Amino acid sequence: MVQLIDKDINTIEVKEWSGLHLLHFIGSSCSQKVRIMLNLTGVKWHSHPVNLIKQEHLSEWYLGINPRGLVPCLIHNGDVHIESNDILIYIDKNFNKNKLIPHNKLEYISKELKFEDDLHLDLRTLTFRFTVPTFLGKKDSKLLELLAKDRTIRGQIDNHKKNQLAFWKSYEEQGINDEQARISISKFKEAFKRLEQNLKKNDYLLGKDITVLDIAWFIYVNRLGVAGYPFQKEHPNLYLWFRKLFLIKEFAKETIVPFPVNLIGSLFRATQIIKGNTIKKIGSF
Ligand SMILES: N[C@@H](CCC(=O)N[C@@H](CS)C(=O)NCC(=O)O)C(=O)O
Structure with missing residues (x-):
């Protein structure tokens, strides 16, 4: 905690x-x-x-x-x-x-949530490569300096943000390159194969009832779906599971994107498709 x-x-x-x-x-x-x-x-x-x-x-x-x-x-x-x-x-x-x-199930769930959190930078990589125009994603360098200042978490200097700072530095210099995107896609492919297996025999990721694991992965699947990840073809059970959760208002409500952001996102994705810069192509789906 x-x-x-x-x-x-x-x-x-x-x-x-x-x-x-x-x-x-x-x-x-x-x-x-x-x-x-x-x-x-x-x-x-x-x-x-x-x-x-x-x-x-x-x-x-x-x-x-x-x-x-x-x-x-x-x-x-x-x-x-x-x-x-x-x-x-x-x-x-x-x-x-x-x-x-x-x-x-707390111990098991905590382990699984850690696995999910360890993929967060990969989610960010794919989000910033496939859904956000680079000019919108870049950070103000003065603010990054502020973030880099030593601060404590539970009394200890926190090193957690080193990865984040490295991410933003690299993003500033070169955006997200194909190799970075490929590595992140392949990590997700592996993670989703495992979820797909669970869902072959279960309604939800841990059995017949919704747990926090469903909430956590729902959000990832939603984001990567927006990025163009071909769930229906690659992981059909995961796709159906997502659709089922999406019918629950408490879930669906949180995936709504405000109109201006949605518009910018849609225009950006359309230009990416024209340029052939898609998750399907880079991930060799
Ligand atoms: N491990 C953290 C990750 C939080 C995180 O990366 N949040 C993102 C939004 S989803 C954020 O604040 N990004 C802002 C930024 O990186 O500048 C958690 O689960 O709370």
Whole structure:
């Protein structure tokens, strides 16, 4: 669980916030994941949008709450929780009557969520290669310097952001090249083959009931579907599972993209198809 300790938090006003607060961005996959969880529990929460396009997550104010400069972040009665998967477990433990983590499965689920989180940079790689125009994706160098400053998580200098900084530096210099995209696609192909196997015999990833694993992977499949990953052809059970979850309003609601973003995305993807820059082509599907 990544719950910050007192001295990690530099934006001290949040320590006074009572109730449940989520700092999040509409189009962020990790935020969508947590919002689906909150929708399913029905718990009341306060919304604090953090606009990633305006790079508000790299402001001194936000870095004083989440030193990693990432959304989402959950604040419960002044306690600050980061890392979306840890937040899912926290919500399930503290607010959820209809448990989405069966009591004897916490260890297994935690391992699987770690596996999913380890693919997050690959998700970002494919998102930024296939769904976001480079001019929109680039970060302000001054803000990256702010992010690079040493800050602590649970009292220790946090090295977690080194990978992120390396990602943004490389993105600034050369965008996402074919080789980077291929590596990320092949990791997902392997991960999805395993999920496909589970779904041959089960309705959901862990059996007959929805668990947090379904929430976590739903979001990845949604994002990669937008990026053009051919789920229906490659992983038909996963495709049907996604469609089934999409019929549940608590899930569907979080995948809606605001009109201007959707329009820019659609135009970008259309030009990429014309140029032959598609996930199908790069991934040799
Ligand atoms: N492991 C983190 C990853 C969070 C993450 O990467 N969030 C993305 C949005 S989905 C973000 O804040 N990106 C902003 C950026 O990298 O500048 C979690 O699960 O919370």
